[in-house]
Amino acid sequence: MTMPTAQIWFIIVVLGAATYLLRFSFLGLLGDREMPRWVLRLLRYTPVAVFPALVAPLVMWPAATGGTFDPARGLAAFATLAVGYVMRSVLWGILAGAATLYLGLWLI
Known part of the structure; x- marks a missing residue:
């Protein structure tokens, strides 16, 4: 079209x-x-809502594999969530996910 x-x-x-x-x-x-306290409290959740919305399609239907699920990307997403939850740090979660993704792609 x-x-x-x-x-x-x-x-x-x-x-x-x-x-x-x-x-x-x-x-x-x-x-x-000055914004009300309840607005500021709700705005803290914006990154928590945006990051998964950006990343989920890349994990579930990655363009690199033609839209089929890839175990390496799924494992990297799980590692990111687990490390981010345990360490309470976005940076450590991203680093763990990146390392897991590269290791998974190298092994598979």
């Missing part, structure tokens, strides 16, 4: 403007005000 160039640029501009307005509503309009 091909689209005209003007339609593609229109979609890009509209989505860019919508993204800008959404971010401006938080940073520009509310940036100099």
